[in-house]
Amino acid sequence: MSQRPVYVLGISAFYHDSAAALVCDGQVVAAAQEERFTRKKHDPRFPVHAINACLEAAEIEAEELAGAVFYENPLLSLDRILRSVAGAGEAALPSWLEGLPGWLRTKLFFEELLREELGQEIPVLYSEHHLSHAASAFYPSPYDEAAILTIDGVGEWATTTLAEGDADGLRVHQEIRFPHSLGLLYSAFTQYCGFRVNSGEYKLMGLAPYGEPIYAERIRDHLIDLREDGSYELAMDHFAFVAGETMTNDLFHGLFEGPPRERESRIRKKDADLAASIQAVTEEAVLCMARHLRKHTGCRNLVMAGGVALNCVANGKLLREGIFEKLWIQPAAGDAGGALGAAYVGSHVYFDVPRVDAPAPGRDRQRGSYLGPAYSNEEVRSFLDLHDLPYEVVSDDERARETASALATGQVVGYMVGRTEFGPRSLGARSILGDPRSTETQSVMNLKIKFRESFRPFAPSVLLEASGEFFDLEIESPYMLLVAPVKEEIRLPVASDAGAEDEDNLIAQVNQKRSSLPAITHVDYSARVQTVDGVDKPDYHAVIREFQELTGVGCVVNSSFNVRGEPMVLSPWDAYKCFMRTDMDVLVVENFLLRKTEQPKFEDHENWQEEYELD
Amino acid sequence: MGRNLFEHHPILGYRFVPGLRAxxxxxxxxxxxxxxxxxFRCDHEAKRERPSGQRRLLLFGDSFTAGEGVSNRFRFGDLLEARAPDLQVLNFGLPGSGTDQQYLAYREFARKLEADALLLCPMVENVRRNLDTHRLTQSATNGQLVLRAKPYFTLEDGGLQLHHQPVPKNVVAKSEFEEAGHVSNLRQVETVASxxxxxxxxLGAELDTRLPGVRGFSRRLRGVRWPMDYEDPRSPGWKMxxxxLERWITEAQAPVLLAPLPTTDHVMGDLVAEGIHARFAELAERSGAQFVDVLPALRSEPRNVLRRFRFAKDxxxxxxGHGLLAAALSEAVAEVLPRAKRVAA
Structure with missing residues (x-):
């Protein structure tokens, strides 16, 4: 007798990056972030569209769900909030009074919201924030057993968790609790350097190589007591995040000799030095925790999740240190991934579903993280035809050839093929592609397409089989979560006086050609690598392989398909709008190819540069 | 924004995106x-030949037939199919359509298909849609309501004259629309949304919650009839x-069941349906179709069941509701199909 499949829905919401994920019999079926549908970056609202997308992908009715799991425990969070308010005193009251009613209306009424959305009474379970992260790191990983490290801002109480996973499930060994938080320490510097918390951390990491870690000692002496086993405590008198929205206080500002940088003002050498310093301290902390975890668990494999696990520079260092033999990081390491973890917790812990076998030895169970919605050729054609947009229909082979050919002649291509990525990185399903050999690619893509800060580097997508030609990277990096050094052989010498006359002039440094792949070589000769194989993403692999045929270089520039502040495009209409609003030359949507020169005048009724709040 | 369910079609005005899964x-x-x-929203491909050993019913109508609000397998067409193991139902329901577009769907997509019977399920409200030249629909790109052309017929010298072929794609501005004197559901939508x-x-919903049945009772007492087009056989709506329907029934290559679908208010007995019954019965009589009145079967259900016939807001x-409709139709369908086999033989 066949048993009914056990479908478990995981949901994360109400903080930032709401998402839903669906696991069937222990295998992820779908996962999506709400922001992609609502077009509001980091949308924290109850993820009605993402839930819909998950059920749509599985083609199931809501009543077929065995249960739904919320990624954290709202009562524990409330406990932390109330205690924090009590501890912080009167100063904290106004901001909490403002935020608390909304919080209570949503988190505590999760079941009601879900019932309203699905029109069904289904069993509702609650996980814990870091347990969800741990599950999202372990269950989809390739390993039968692994040590688990989760680090982020804060969950209910935990901010850092050291755990272990194997056939018997997940066991949390140690945790560090709020307010001591490595994630919030990094966010404090993010805000101090003029970037937005919960989205600007990535920029701070990108800025770090332009600076020197001259403040690292000061951070260790005054802000964090970091111990050999990786445990730590923050000097809370320098921070304001317990009392409200601001991360830092006057004591912090005094320590670094000045107020925070104004947002969108010119980035100074000091900001780069601060970035380099907090990056160094973060890496040190992560390495200490990893060493301790290895010793404590004896595991050879490490898996990671939580927002700090998106720090691919630290991840790269961790890999090269060789503390663990193998490393796997959940690509949706932030709160969105908590939805996936929650679904796994429900599936394996509550419903006792056995873990599925990995698709092949060494391969993970994340399906390349291509877990979001896709659009059929018919849907694309109907959109293009309705608006009489000129296009060419191309076969899969022609698509690869035409895309590669456009890239090889220096054109920038918007590429939208297949299911969208789950997680913050574009992995070739919703990507803007460029020629990595061109010195102009970085500035053109940053300033005329992405409309973002010019210092920000671009990442390479490289054929897995060609990765060793360009990067010192021993393992696969399918999720763009590892930074690796560019090979010595392709590096170029840089004029030693570049930017010397004005140390705040980052542009001068950016414009230095550092390798034969200048568009993806960061200022410190590193690159945030995505290796591409022909299994999870054959269409993208074919594009890069064709590019290799044409140029001898099996590598392209890959940036997320959006403009600054915009969530990654999801639908053909999103892609077309972004294509027409920017200097992209070619748009590929499934088996349709559009050239900018052939498109009719685009009448943009929206003031789009104000449509997206700058991140 | 959700997925776009429909695409432009030059004959019908629009149809579902082929192969859509949503x-x-x-x-x-x-x-x-x-x-x-x-x-069309149907689990079967519309192949010319009926599957071996199966009987085939072609089903036409609007969103009631297409099943807005429920998944494919819960619609009355699919439930009819589930009741008879050798029956295939091809659903050509087109949401928001008038009888004009439903007839064009038959001509364009179903006329050449092997079939044992046609089941025409015009929703009684569709009588007004046939007079519209444009319809207010939701934009695929920004979700705004926009006016788009639809195919429509006029009666000229007693014959039907088809217009808007091919159906223009462009969105019509409201000002331009009003100047041209087109007919649409714009005013209806604006009134509803006012x-x-x-x-x-x-207020009505509040009253229904606090005093269930009062409004219906009031209507029953007053003998409210609606749509009024059915009260006079010479009304423009009914004539169209x-x-x-007469042309459609004449052209059909198989027996036709004519089963107008009532609104919930008709089902509950809150609105008088005598005019509707009379008009469709007369039409069936003169055109050779079989009139199927689903109301008696539906009204035989207890009122507390009928209250759940429709969604609270939609x-x-x-x-x-679909289950009740399937039950109400099943006898007539079962009767017409063996006869169809004999005819075919």
Whole structure:
């Protein structure tokens, strides 16, 4: 007798990056972030569209769900909030009074919201924030057993968790609790350097190589007591995040000799030095925790999740240190991934579903993280035809050839093929592609397409089989979560006086050609690598392989398909709008190819540069 | 924005995106939409030959038939199919359509298909849609309501004259539309969406909650009839609908069941349906179709069951409503199909 499949829905919401994920019999079926549908970056609202997308992908009715799991425990969070308010005193009251009613209306009424959305009474379970992260790191990983490290801002109480996973499930060994938080320490510097918390951390990491870690000692002496086993405590008198929205206080500002940088003002050498310093301290902390975890668990494999696990520079260092033999990081390491973890917790812990076998030895169970919605050729054609947009229909082979050919002649291509990525990185399903050999690619893509800060580097997508030609990277990096050094052989010498006359002039440094792949070589000769194989993403692999045929270089520039502040495009209409609003030359949507020169005048009724709040 | 369910079609005005797989959020909890390559919400491909050993019913109508609010397998067409193991139902339901577009769907997509019977299910409200030249629809790109052309017929010298072929794609500006004197559901939509109407509906809903059945009772006492087009056989709405249906029934290559679908208010007995019954019965009589009146079977259900015939806000039938419709239709369908086999033999 066949048993009914056990479908478990995981949901994360109400903080930032709401998402839903669906696991069937222990295998992820779908996962999506709400922001992609609502077009509001980091949308924290109850993820009605993402839930819909998950059920749509599985083609199931809501009543077929065995249960739904919320990624954290709202009562524990409330406990932390109330205690924090009590501890912080009167100063904290106004901001909490403002935020608390909304919080209570949503988190505590999760079941009601879900019932309203699905029109069904289904069993509702609650996980814990870091347990969800741990599950999202372990269950989809390739390993039968692994040590688990989760680090982020804060969950209910935990901010850092050291755990272990194997056939018997997940066991949390140690945790560090709020307010001591490595994630919030990094966010404090993010805000101090003029970037937005919960989205600007990535920029701070990108800025770090332009600076020197001259403040690292000061951070260790005054802000964090970091111990050999990786445990730590923050000097809370320098921070304001317990009392409200601001991360830092006057004591912090005094320590670094000045107020925070104004947002969108010119980035100074000091900001780069601060970035380099907090990056160094973060890496040190992560390495200490990893060493301790290895010793404590004896595991050879490490898996990671939580927002700090998106720090691919630290991840790269961790890999090269060789503390663990193998490393796997959940690509949706932030709160969105908590939805996936929650679904796994429900599936394996509550419903006792056995873990599925990995698709092949060494391969993970994340399906390349291509877990979001896709659009059929018919849907694309109907959109293009309705608006009489000129296009060419191309076969899969022609698509690869035409895309590669456009890239090889220096054109920038918007590429939208297949299911969208789950997680913050574009992995070739919703990507803007460029020629990595061109010195102009970085500035053109940053300033005329992405409309973002010019210092920000671009990442390479490289054929897995060609990765060793360009990067010192021993393992696969399918999720763009590892930074690796560019090979010595392709590096170029840089004029030693570049930017010397004005140390705040980052542009001068950016414009230095550092390798034969200048568009993806960061200022410190590193690159945030995505290796591409022909299994999870054959269409993208074919594009890069064709590019290799044409140029001898099996590598392209890959940036997320959006403009600054915009969530990654999801639908053909999103892609077309972004294509027409920017200097992209070619748009590929499934088996349709559009050239900018052939498109009719685009009448943009929206003031789009104000449509997206700058991140 | 959700997925776009429809695409432009030069004959019908629009159809479902062929091959679409989608889930639509809805007050009932959401529903799954699965379409065939012909662009209709049907699990079967519309192949010319009927499957070996099976009888085939071609089903036409609007969103009631297409099943807005419920997944494919819970619609009355699919439930009819589930009741008879050797029956294939091809669903050509087109949401928002008039009888004109439903007839064009038959001509364009179904006329050449092998079939044992046609089941025409015009929703009684469709009588007004046949007079519209444009319809207010939701934009695929920004979700705004926009006016788009639809195909429509006029009666000229007693014959039907088809217009808007091919159906223009462009969106019509409201000002341009009003100047040209086109007919559409614009005023109807605007009236429905007006603050006063919204408030009125809210009050009505409140009354239904506090004093269930009072409004219906009041209507029954007053003998309210609606739509009024059915009260006079010479009304423009009915004349147009009758002309289209007569032509359709004449052209059909198989027996036709004519089963107008009532609104919930008709089902509950809150609105008088005598005019509707009379018009469709007369039409069936003169055209050779078989009139199927689903109201007696539906009204035989207890009122507390009938209250769940439709969704709380959305007028469309719930799963239960579709189940009741299938039960009400099943006898007539069962009767006509063996006869069809004999005819075919």
């Amino acid at each position: 889930r639509v959020r809805h007050e009932g909890g959401g529903y799954l939409v699965r379409c065939n390559q012909a662009g 603050p006063l109407r919204t408030r009125w509906r809210a 609908m009758a002309a289209i 007028d469309h039938p719930t799963r239960l």
